Amino acid sequence: MVLIITKNPLTVEVFSKTAGQNFEVAMSLESAFLRVRKKNYSAIVVDEKDISSYLFLSENVMSLKTFLAKREEKQKHSVKIKTPQTIAITSCKSSAGKTELIKKLISVLSMYRILILDMNFYDGGSDLSFEFELPVLPHLGCFLKQKGDLKERFFACVYHLYENVDIIQAPPNLSLIQDLRKEDLERIISFAKENYDVIIFEIPHLSKREDLVHTALKNCDKKVVVITGLNVELERLKHINADIVISKNSVPEFFSDRFEVITFKSFYKILK
Numbered sequence: 298m299v300l301i302i303t304k305n306p307l308t309v310e311v312f313s314k315t316a317g318q319n320f321e322v323a324m325s326l327e328s329a330f331l332r333v334r335k336k337n338y339s340a341i342v343v344d345e346k347d348i349s350s351y352l353f354l355s356e357n358v359m360s361l362k363t364f365l366a367k368r369e370e371k372q373k374h375s376v377k378i379k380t381p382q383t384i385a386i387t388s389c390k391s392s393a394g395k396t397e398l399i400k401k402l403i404s405v406l407s408m409y410r411i412l413i414l415d416m417n418f419y420d421g422g423s424d425l426s427f428e429f430e431l432p433v434l435p436h437l438g439c440f441l442k443q444k445g446d447l448k449e450r451f452f453a454c455v456y457h458l459y460e461n462v463d464i465i466q467a468p469p470n471l472s473l474i475q476d477l478r479k480e481d482l483e484r485i486i487s488f489a490k491e492n493y494d495v496i497i498f499e500i501p502h503l504s505k506r507e508d509l510v511h512t513a514l515k516n517c518d519k520k521v522v523v524i525t526g527l528n529v530e531l532e533r534l535k536h537i538n539a540d541i542v543i544s545k546n547s548v549p550e551f552f553s554d555r556f557e558v559i560t561f562k563s564f565y566k567i568l569k
Contacts, residue, residue: 298319298320298321298336298337298338298339298452298455298457298463299312299319299320299321299338299339299340299341299342299460300320300321300322300323300329300332300333300338300340300341300342301320301321301322301323301342301344301361302322302323302324302325302326302328302329302341302342302343302344302345302351303322303324303343303344303361304324304344305344308344308361309322311365312342319410319463319492319493321338326350326351329341329351329354330354333354333355337456337457338355338357338457339357339457339458339459339460339461340357340358340359340364340460341354341355341357341358341359342359342360342361342364343358343359343360343361344360344361345360346360348360368408376405376406376565376568378406378409378494378495378568378569380409380494380495381490381493381494381495381496382494382495382496382518382519382568383486383490383495383496383497383498383516383517383518383519384402384495384496384497384498384517384518384519384520384521384567385498385500385513385514385517385519385520385521386398386399386497386498386499386500386521386523387499387500387501387502387520387521387522387523387539388501388502388522388523388524388530389502389522389524389529389530389533389534389537390502390527390529390530390533391501391502393523393524393525393530394523394525394545394561395499395523396424396425396428396499397561398521398523398543398561398564399413399497399499401561401564402495402497402564402567402568403459403462405565405568406461406494406495406568407461408461409461409494409495410461410463410492410493410494410495411461411462411463411493411494411495411496411497412455412462412463412464412465412489412492412493412495412496412497413425413458413462413463413464413465413497413499414437414464414465414485414486414489414496414497414498414499414513415437415464415465415466415467415499416467416498416499416500416501416504416506416509416510416513417467417499417500417501417504418467418468418471418474418501418504418505418506418509419467419471419501419505420469420470420471421469421470422467422469423466423467425464425466425467425499426466426467426469429458429464431456431458431464431466432456433469435453435454435455435456435465435466436454436465436466436467436468436469436473437454437465437466437467437468437473437474437477438454438468438473438474438477439453439454440453440454440477440481440485441473441474441476441477441481447484447488448488451485451488451489454485463493465485471505471506474506474509477509479508479509479511479512482509482512482513483512483516486512486513486516498513498514498517500513500514519540519541519567520538520539520540520541521539521540521541521542521543521567522534522537522539522541522542522543522556523543523544524542524543524544524545525544525545525546526544526545526546526547531552534552534556539556540556540557541556541557541558541559541566541567542556542557542558542559543558543559543560543561543564543567544558544559544560544561545560545561546560547560
């Protein structure tokens with residue numbers, strides 16, 4: 298989420314084209330200060346040449362000119378895709394490289410709003426939470442405790458990972474989503490599709506909440522299976538429905554009639 302400090306409606310219009318609905322507006326320094334105390338923003342953009350009086354708000358304060366220049370620079374290294382896209386990334390075993398693939402996708406999608414939805418539901422926390430060094434809160438279970446409309450409940454779950462990347466992490470304990478129904482997840486996904494360009498689900502090969510996993514898969518455009526090339530994975534692939542298999546090593550040709558098979562070097566083909 299980005300905070301823009303401006304009184305100019307034209308600036309807000311520019312932001313609506315670059316950040317969609319994923320930004321908030323403060324019309325004064327005082328208003329911005331109150332917002333920063335309550336929420337963590339990936340960037341605070343000031344619509345003034347001299348931003349020195351705003352620097353105390355955050356280490357991520359920048360002028361509008363700087364913000365737009367950074368966006369333009371990122372665009373040079375970004376692939377162009379059709380949006381919205383929903384991608385499920387799973388595997389045949391643990392430690393296959395799902396998180397590595399997500400990081401690669403993020404690196405070429407700098408001009409798009411991305412939401413990562415972590416479906417790794419385990420007591421003790423998700424590997425994704427540890428990989429990105431996330432705080433315990435917020436997480437998916439916050440949807441149940443937050444009062445208000447769908448937007449308020451949705452963003453109560455969201456952690457702002459990078460400027461254009463948000464994540465809804467799995468809770469540290471299964472009990473925190475015990476009352477979360479598949480209908481709740483469908484509402485979350487539906488809202489996400491309206492507010493993000495790319496939604497990436499990280500899905501484990503085994504889960505104690507198969508109802509939620511099936512709901513995520515049902516709402517995906519494509520399912521990607523990450524493998525390392527071990528024989529046990531190749532055997533399990535015979536029983537998996539997927540669109541794309543991505544491997545760090547070669548995959549036997551007899552799978553090519555069932556899946557599109559690519560290597561990590563060609564990971565961007567997932568986004569076609």
